[in-house]
Structures are given as structure tokens and as C-alpha cells.
Amino acid sequence: MTPGPDVLAGLDDEQRAVAEALHGPVVVLAGAGTGKTRAITHRIAHGAATGEHDPRRTLAVTFTTRAAGEMRSRLRTLGVDGVQVRTFHAAALRQLRYFLDNRYGRGVPEIIPSKARLVAEAAKRCNLATDAATVRDMSSALEWIVVSEGRPLPSTLGKGEWQSMLPQLHGAYLALKDERGVFDFEDILLTMTRLIENDPSIADKIRAAYRWFTVDEYQDISPLQNRLLRQWLGERDDLCVVGDANQTIYSFAGATPEYLRGFRATFPDATEVRLQRCYRCTPEIVEVANAVISAAHGPTSLVLSSQRVAGVAPTVRDHADDIEEAGDLARRIQRYLDEGRSPRDIAVLYRINRQSEPLEEALAEAGIPAVLRGTERFFDRAEVREATTRLRGAARAGEANGPLAEAVQAVLGSMGWTAEAPRSAGAVRERWESLAALVTLAEELAPAVGESLSAFVAELDSRAEVQHAPIADGVTLATVHAAKGLEWPIVFLVGFSDDLMPFDVDDADIEEERRLAYVAITRAADALHLSWAAARQPGGRSYRRPSRFLVEALAGTSTPVDGRSGGVVRKGSGRVRGERTRKGPARCRVCRKGLVTAPERTLGRCQTCPADLDVDLLDALRAWRLETSRAKQVPAYVVFTDVTLVAIAEQRPSDRDALAEIPGIGPAKLEAYGDDVLAMVGAGG
Numbered sequence: 001m002t003p004g005p006d007v008l009a010g011l012d013d014e015q016r017a018v019a020e021a022l023h024g025p026v027v028v029l030a031g032a033g034t035g036k037t038r039a040i041t042h043r044i045a046h047g048a049a050t051g052e053h054d055p056r057r058t059l060a061v062t063f064t065t066r067a068a069g070e071m072r073s074r075l076r077t078l079g080v081d082g083v084q085v086r087t088f089h090a091a092a093l094r095q096l097r098y099f100l101d102n103r104y105g106r107g108v109p110e111i112i113p114s115k116a117r118l119v120a121e122a123a124k125r126c127n128l129a130t131d132a133a134t135v136r137d138m139s140s141a142l143e144w145i146v147v148s149e150g151r152p153l154p155s156t157l158g159k160g161e162w163q164s165m166l167p168q169l170h171g172a173y174l175a176l177k178d179e180r181g182v183f184d185f186e187d188i189l190l191t192m193t194r195l196i197e198n199d200p201s202i203a204d205k206i207r208a209a210y211r212w213f214t215v216d217e218y219q220d221i222s223p224l225q226n227r228l229l230r231q232w233l234g235e236r237d238d239l240c241v242v243g244d245a246n247q248t249i250y251s252f253a254g255a256t257p258e259y260l261r262g263f264r265a266t267f268p269d270a271t272e273v274r275l276q277r278c279y280r281c282t283p284e285i286v287e288v289a290n291a292v293i294s295a296a297h298g299p300t301s302l303v304l305s306s307q308r309v310a311g312v313a314p315t316v317r318d319h320a321d322d323i324e325e326a327g328d329l330a331r332r333i334q335r336y337l338d339e340g341r342s343p344r345d346i347a348v349l350y351r352i353n354r355q356s357e358p359l360e361e362a363l364a365e366a367g368i369p370a371v372l373r374g375t376e377r378f379f380d381r382a383e384v385r386e387a388t389t390r391l392r393g394a395a396r397a398g399e400a401n402g403p404l405a406e407a408v409q410a411v412l413g414s415m416g417w418t419a420e421a422p423r424s425a426g427a428v429r430e431r432w433e434s435l436a437a438l439v440t441l442a443e444e445l446a447p448a449v450g451e452s453l454s455a456f457v458a459e460l461d462s463r464a465e466v467q468h469a470p471i472a473d474g475v476t477l478a479t480v481h482a483a484k485g486l487e488w489p490i491v492f493l494v495g496f497s498d499d500l501m502p503f504d505v506d507d508a509d510i511e512e513e514r515r516l517a518y519v520a521i522t523r524a525a526d527a528l529h530l531s532w533a534a535a536r537q538p539g540g541r542s543y544r545r546p547s548r549f550l551v552e553a554l555a556g557t558s559t560p561v562d563g564r565s566g567g568v569v570r571k572g573s574g575r576v577r578g579e580r581t582r583k584g585p586a587r588c589r590v591c592r593k594g595l596v597t598a599p600e601r602t603l604g605r606c607q608t609c610p611a612d613l614d615v616d617l618l619d620a621l622r623a624w625r626l627e628t629s630r631a632k633q634v635p636a637y638v639v640f641t642d643v644t645l646v647a648i649a650e651q652r653p654s655d656r657d658a659l660a661e662i663p664g665i666g667p668a669k670l671e672a673y674g675d676d677v678l679a680m681v682g683a684g685g
Contacts, residue, residue, distance in 0.1 A: 007045040007078055015039040017273045019046045021240070022053065025267035027218075027260070028242035031302040032289070032522035033280025033487070036242050039273075040214055041071055043240065045078040053212050055082035059232070061091055062216035067485055071216070084210075088225050089185055092192040099195055099202055109183045115139050115173075118180070122172035128162045138162055140252065142173055146186040147222040147254035154252050155509060189224050196231040207234045217485075218243035218263075222254035237267055246293050246302060249481060249516050251509075278304040278522075280487055282311030285521065285528050291553040293518040304522075314528035316550070320542070321535040322355075322495075326362035329492055332529065333475060334366055336490060338666020343369050347476040347488040349520050351500045356477050359494065367641030369474035371433055373482050383431045387412055387438055388460050395454040404451045408442040419629065433474060440473055480520045491524035497532040497544040517549045604647060604662075611650050618649035620680050628673070639673065640665075652681050 008016055018028050018039040026043075030036035044060065047053030062068050065087060072085045084091065097108050112118065119139045120130045128134075137160065141153055145166075153163065162169060177184070183191075196203045210232060215221065218241035221229070233239060245257040264270050278286050286306040293301075319325040333346055348359055356372065363370045394411050409417070417435040442456055476488065480501075495501060501520075502513030521528060530550065534542035591609055605611060625639045632639070640648075644662060653659040656674050660667075665674075 007042050007049055011039070011042060012277060014273055014275050014277065015042065018240075018275070019043040021271045021273065022047045022050070023238075025237045025263070025270040026240040027263040027267075027270050027272050028240065028275060029244065029260075029272065029302055030242050030275040031244055031278060031304045032247065032519070033278040033525075034275035034304070035277075035279055036275060037067075037071060037074065037216070039275060040216065040240065040242055041074040041078060041080075044075060044083060044214065045080045047212065048080050048083075055080055057209065057211040058083045058214070059091065059210045059212070060085045060214040060216070061088050061229075063087060063220055064485060065090075067216060088228070089188055092188050092228060095206065096188060096192045096195070099192075099205075103199070103202065109181050109187075111183045111185065111188070115142065115184045118176050118182075119169075119173060122169055122176055123162065125172045126162075126165055126168050128165060128169065129160075134160060134162060138169060141166060142170060143184075143186055144254055145170060146190060147224045149223040149227070151223070186224070189228055193224065193228045193231055196228075203231065203234065206232060207236070211236070212238045213240070215239070215241045216243075217247075219245050219248045219257040219260045220250050220255040221259055222256065224254070226259050237269075239267075244302060246515055247484070247519050249484060249512060249519055251512050274302065276302050276305055278306050279308070280525050281306055281522055282308050282526060284311055284313050285524050288314055288528065288553055289518055289521045292521060292549045293514060294552075312527055314524075314530065317529070317531040318546070319531060319533040321538050321540060322358050322533045323362075323538055325494060325531055325533040326358040329359065329494060329531070330362040330366040330368060332492070333363070333368055335666055337368065338668045340668050341490065342473060343475045344473050345489045346492070347478060347483065347486075347490070347523065348492045348494060349478055349480050349483050349523065350493075350495050351480060351503055351516070353479060355495050355500070359477055363475060363477075365643075367643070369433070369436075370477050371437075371474040373476050373478035381434050383415070383434050384438070387415060387435060388457065388464070390415065391453065391460070392457045395457050404446040404453060404456055405439065405443045407453050408439055408456070412439060436474075480516050483523050484519055487523050487525055489524075489526040490529075491520070491527070492529045492531070493520050494531050495533070496530045496547045496550055497534075498547050499544055500532075501547050501549065514549055517547070604651065613646065614649045614652060617652070617680065618645060621645045621648060621677070624676060624680065628676075640669070648677060648681065653678070654681070 008019055011019060012035070015035055015038060018026070019042040021043070028036065028039060030039070040060075044053065044055070044058060047058075048055045060068075060071060060083060062071065062085075068085050068087055068090070072083075075083055075085065086094065093108070093111075100106055100108055116135050116139055119142065120135045123130050123135065123138060128138075141163070144151075144153060153166075177187075196206055213229070213232060215229065220243070229239075241260065241263060243257070243260045245260055248255060248257040259266075264272060281289065281304070283306040286304045290303055317325075317328065319328060329348065333348075336346060337343065350356065350359070360370060360372070390411050391408065394407070409419075412435045415435065417432065417439070438460075441460075445456060445459060448459075476483075478486075496517075501517055502510055532544065532546055532550075534544050591605075621640075622645060625645065629639050644665065647662045648659075651658070651662065653662065655678070656670060659665055659674055659677060660670050
């Protein structure tokens, strides 16, 4: 180890207690935003610095490649080399490859990225339905059988004829894997566990290689993972686990907090440290989070205490339908952008994937860049693989000239990338966002790689190996599950109604839904906005009510909660504002009908109503926007969207007040571009 700064400096008392607990079993109960990664990485560094731990015999495991990468980065900063930091699957796969090769002279079978195709074939052999939804449930059930080691199926898998034939389906699936000579991800853990259990020489080698173990997110461990961990340990107890039972949200995949809750029963001499000082969220956000989770009391329950100064009060809004909610969301986000906030500072979270469609459309219509998180992994996307191949070819051919960013833009331009984002949502927009992320990464890495395209491609390969995806400059759209472990300054939690959060589950699963709400709320650092809609579609039946978790958080306040309004009052001087959004629809300036879509509201008229468009002015505005975007090195839509330019060319505002009335032109854009735009309007284009 290369000595770095004092690894205990800057830790709070509880974090320091974690870092100094170097011997025997240690359990760290760490709430959201309390610095758990800081505490455990400083513990590893302190152990290495004092000579109590050997970094080369230390294994730290977590559940995502992103979390593993973050831990490795922090250890490097602390001057610690040699620690193995991996996900459970990556650690088991590395060991499996070594022992199958050296002990048995064969490699690991091909690992299938998804079991859906084989499951569908197995279902067909059993004369069962093979539609996508049923195959998805079947796949989850087959995974559950392995990772939960015989526990009853969770109710979240729903009911179906296939469940009565699950043993036959499982047998057919196993037979297909054998026929094809392939593994799924569960096979990695199961096979490595059995190798250690059945071969004492392998067990001895593993236990000689690793002496000290750290497990992050211990509340998410499955019975199979715990079984593998105990085999790694053997009879020893040099184990540090960290977790928060309040954040167990993967029970459907076999995760259980019972190992965290029962840690001291398993290890009676364990040291326990509680981290409850929240450094992420403002006091107002922490209070809402504590109110939501308060019903889940238990011996390992944590109550957060914000260490930040008072901030802005969270807001609660209700809407007539999902379309109205999405439109209002886009307008509120645009105001943040007009104030100078970066799109990457903002996240929109929801319970299930199907909620994203109206949100994507509303943001696309408003010209707001968005990134859909939690779908296919970035470097696995077809367009990213193609882009990397093309960039590698250009580097080898010596075709790159000039600055790196321009070289990357030229190569990706041959794939259809343009400086301006497409106006549509869906696959076209997602493809553009992927390529735009590579362009942004090239701009960021240019100084580090010396403007070299070859060095940039090498960096892409390195990042792909550990799935270190670039951070796109867009508003994040994600399910709460996909947002776990992340944080943003500003979070919008939409669909906070009783059919979405909690989702349609049995009473036995309601506490998992409560934990989901808690996790969603604690992703917000500075500003939290909660909203829900009474109906799915305009004019539809208003069957929804606010989430019971929201109602519980509102209980005891002076604001009525009648299913259509509400507010959360702090136990101090602040309060969460209950906001009503139905102030009457904007009216078309031609026919006076209510305007429905975001483009219509920006234009100030119905799409079908006649427009007095100054074509020359519109051309001048577009030319000015292109020149301005190139000078600022931003996509053209960041300056003004197409719809905003059309609105200017139709309405021809004569002063700043009139210009500011056009949606999409906030104070920041008015200050930056107002004089130029008004000069063009005054000149008649």
C-alpha cells in the first residue's frame, strides 16, 4: 500500500467506529445517504495501513458493477492496491474459470445473457403459453427456485396455469441447457458453491486466497449468495457486512433482509455500528422519508437525521390524468433548465416501466433531453457496439483529423447522429441519446487522452469491460428499482397513487412497496416533487386515490386529504406545499378552445388553426440558432426548440415581456438570447 492521507480524518464518530472495527464480525446498519461506502472503504484502507489486513487477501462484494467501480475508485484514492472488489457473480465467475481450467481442464460453458428464449422453448415443450409476459414470469420463477433454495414463490409473480406445472417446466429448462451446453447466471453461483462444498482442496485454496470479507448492500443477499459467502468464510468470522433493511426492494428476485436482521444471532460477538446521519437529503426530505417508513419498525430499523441546513419544502401535486401529469412535469423541468440547472441534475422516478411512455413523449415535445435508465446496459446496445467498431476502424485507418470531439462526431454522423435531437420519443430517441453520450464523453475525455481517437477507443473498451457507462446530459427517467444506489439534486416521483405505489400486490407484500417509496424519496438531495393522477387518460374514469404512504405522511396536518389534494407539514416551521394544478387549460388565441398538447401550448394555438407565420423570420431564427449552438458547443434544441422558434415567428413579440410569455423562454434564456431574438423580430427577419 502506498500511504495516503490519514484515512480516519474527516469521518464522523460512527463512520470512524466502522473504520476502526478491524477484528471479528462487524455489522453496519447504514441508512440512505449516511456515507456507508465511505465508512467501509476507509475501514479497508485503515486495516491495510495498520498491517492488520492484507489487501491482497481482501475480497469486497456488492451487487452492481457501478457500485464495485465506485468502491475501487475510492480505494485507489486512499492509496490501497490489491483488493478484489467485484459483484457476487463476477467474483464467483472468476473463481469458477480458474478452478474449472486448472482442476478439471475445461472452460466455463457459454453464459446466456437472458434465459427468456430457452424458457419459451421449455414452455412450448410443456404445451404452455409463450407470450412475453408469461415467459417473463416463468423466467423469474425459475430463477427464484435456484436463488431462494426452495422457498414458496412470491405473490408478485401472479397466478397462472403454468405454476401448477412448474416442476415440469423446470425439468424441460434444465434439459435444454444441457443440450445446448450453456449456463445462466444462477449456474455461476450454484456451481461455484458446489465446487467448494464437494472438493476440500478447492475450499482450502479459496480460504487461503481470501481472509477478510466485506459485503455491501447485505439486505439484498439471497439464500444462495449467503450459502456461497459462508463457504468462502469457512469457520472464520472476518466478515464486515453493511446494509439497511429499510431498503430491501428485491425480494421478488430472492433478496431477503433476514440475514442482516439476524446477523448478531448468527455472530453473537459481532460489533454493531449504526449510521443514521444523512448527508445527502435536506431535513425536509428526510422528514417525509422517515414518515413513510415509520410503520416498518423493527430491531434493525433506522431513523435518519439530516446533517444539512434547511432547504426547500417538497411539493405534492394532483392531476386529472397521466397526460396532464406528464405535461406539467415537462413544464416544471423546463423552468429548472431555464434557471441554469443541468438536465443530469434531474430524475423522474416511477414504479413500473409502462409509466415512462407519456413522460418520454412530453419531454420530447418540449425538447428536453432525457435518458431512459434500467433498460439494456449501455455498452450492450447495438448502436453503441456499432459506434465503437466504426471508431476503432477510423482510428486504425488514420482517418481522424482535428480535435477528438469533431472526429467522433464525424464518425457517428455516418450513423445518422446529428447535433439536434430528434423530436420523437421511443427507439429513435434512445439511439440518438446513446450516440450523444459518446460525443459528450469524447468532449470530456479529450484532455486526458490527448485528443487521440485510438486512446479514446481504448478507454471505451476499458469502460465496457466494467460497464462504466458515460453519464449523458439528460433528465433521467427510471423505475425506482433502477434508481437504487443513485442520487440526484432534484427528483420528481410521479404516479404516487394507490394502484401504482403501492402497486397491485397482496397485503403480504405491502411493506416491500413501502420500502420502494422510501428508496425513491431518499434519492432526492435538494428538491422533491411528488405527484399523482386520478385517471390514466383524459376523460377516463377517475378511479385513483393518493398513495396510502402519502396519506400516512400527511396524517395529522391541517391540510385536508380527500383524494384530490394534500400537503405534508413539518414538525417545525417549514411545510411541504400541497399544490393544485388545474387552473383551467390554456386557450387557443384563434378559436379559444383548450390546448391539450405541449406544442400547442407553446404555439398558443391549436395545430389545426391557421397561423400567421413569418417564414423569413423563422429561417433567420434557425440560422441564428445553429450558429449559436455551434459557438456554445451544445445541441441546437438546448438553445431553443423548433416549436419555440415557430411560436416566435408567429407571435413576433415586440418586447421582453411578450417574449417571456412564450413557453420555453425562461429568465436564463431571456437574458442570454432576448436581445438577439428581439433584434431579428424588429428587423422582420
